[in-house]
Amino acid sequence: MDIDFSIVLILFKPSVVAKAVERKLKECGYNVVTVVGEFDKIKEMAESALLFVTYLPGDIADDQEEMEILDNIQEQLWYTSTNMLLIGEKKDRQRLMQHNHRLEHFAWLDRPLKMDELEQVVLNTIYTGGKKKILIVDDNPSFSKMVTEWIKDDYQVYSVTTGMDAITFLLKTPVDLILLDYEMPVVDGPQVFQMLRQEQSTKRIPVVFLTGVGTREGVERVMALKPDGYILKSTTRSSLLESIRDVITK
Numbered sequence: 276m277d278i279d280f281s282i283v284l285i286l287f288k289p290s291v292v293a294k295a296v297e298r299k300l301k302e303c304g305y306n307v308v309t310v311v312g313e314f315d316k317i318k319e320m321a322e323s324a325l326l327f328v329t330y331l332p333g334d335i336a337d338d339q340e341e342m343e344i345l346d347n348i349q350e351q352l353w354y355t356s357t358n359m360l361l362i363g364e365k366k367d368r369q370r371l372m373q374h375n376h377r378l379e380h381f382a383w384l385d386r387p388l389k390m391d392e393l394e395q396v397v398l399n400t401i402y403t404g405g406k407k408k409i410l411i412v413d414d415n416p417s418f419s420k421m422v423t424e425w426i427k428d429d430y431q432v433y434s435v436t437t438g439m440d441a442i443t444f445l446l447k448t449p450v451d452l453i454l455l456d457y458e459m460p461v462v463d464g465p466q467v468f469q470m471l472r473q474e475q476s477t478k479r480i481p482v483v484f485l486t487g488v489g490t491r492e493g494v495e496r497v498m499a500l501k502p503d504g505y506i507l508k509s510t511t512r513s514s515l516l517e518s519i520r521d522v523i524t525k
Contacts (some may be wrong), residue, residue, distance in 0.1 A: 282397070283320050284309045285329040285348065287341060292388065293330045296362070300328070300397065314344055316337075326401050327352060331363035335342040336370040346459045349377055360400050362386060369476075375478050379449040380408075406431040406525055408449070412441040412467065413456040413485060417507065422454065425512045426519065438467035444475050452523050454506070457486040458498055465500055481522050 282305045286293050289311060291300040300307045308324070310316065317327070329348060352359055357380040359446045363371070382400045382402045384393065401511065409426065411419045411434040425506050426432060435441050439462060441453070453471070457464035464484055471477045481503040488497075503525075506518050 281306045281308060281324050283307075283317075285314070285317070285326045285327060286311045287330070287332045287335075287344065287412045288312075290330075292386075295390070296328070296330060296388065296393065299393060299439055303394050303397070305397075314347055314351075314425075317348055319524060321352055321357040324357060326397065327357060327359040328397070329359055329361050331361060331367070334367070335363065336367045336374070342374060345371070346375055347376075348503075349375060358382070358400055361386060362388065374476055379476060380451065381449075386457075407451040408433065408442065409452045409519070409523075410435070410441065410450045411454045412436075412438065412459075412464075413454075414459045416454070421441060422515070425515060429516065430519070438462035438464075438470070441467060442470055442474070442477075445471070445474075445480070449476070450480060452519065453480055453482045454485055454519075455482050455502075457484045457488075457505075462504060468500055468502060481525070483518070483522055 280302055284297055284300065284307055286309065297307055297309055308320070310320070315396070321327070326370050329345075331345070332338070332341060335345065360383070361378065361381055362384045363386060365385045368383060370384075382396060384396050406429070408431045411422055411432065413419045413434070414436050415438060420434075425433045425436060433444065433448070435444055438459060455467060459467070468482055471480065471482060483504040483506055484502050485506055485508055486497055486498050487508045503522050504518060506515060511519070
């Protein structure tokens with residue numbers, strides 16, 4: 276596969292495995308620029324890089340200095356809309372996400388690495404990572420399909436039909452916005468909303484309710500839960516996109 280894309284490989288320190296990662300990326304046809312320790316140059320490099328791959332040291336969650344370096348890397352990339360793949364130990368992931376919730380928005384790959392898996396995850400991250408991610412939670416597949424068609428050119432869209440499926444999905448795949456049906460059977464929208472707010476990994480994700488009830492009393496009932504907004508299901512495509520944009524850029 277011959278791809279003239281630039282990937283920046285960030286290393287806290289050189290290692291044999293990190294060298295193997297660099298070699299594998301080059302074998303896949305990527306132009307790889309390796310950065311060891313020169314973290315102040317990351318923001319400048321983000322202007323031309325397609326993806327950053329950061330190879331985390333073991334036990335990083337126990338090292339305050341290394342955690343601060345990771346925070347600095349995240350901060351430099353956050354406002355450039357450049358995506359990042361974090362490669363680290365599974366036991367460190369939850370602590371890192373609790374320490375800095377913005378890390379949830381970047382792709383993650385557990386060590387020890389499988390090189391074929393690395394190739395696929397990098398490819399997926401490149402082609403989906405540039406767009407903000409939205410999860411639609413609605414028991415009506417036809418409505419979800421319509422919304423997906425409306426917004427898929429601007430966002431990476433996922434959909435599930437139940438609240439429990441949403442919880443399971445979000446534990447594996449972080450998103451930037453949740454469009455949540457207020458009136459769902461079994462586990463309804465308000466219940467799902469409460470579960471999302473109680474879960475460490477999802478409590479900061481913006482949630483906008485989708486509702487078919489446009490009366491004053493209905494809207495007041497929805498907003499009493501303090502979501503990040505509500506959208507009537509009778510809305511137009513342009514109004515939907517505007518509402519999403521208002522929330523996702525806050």
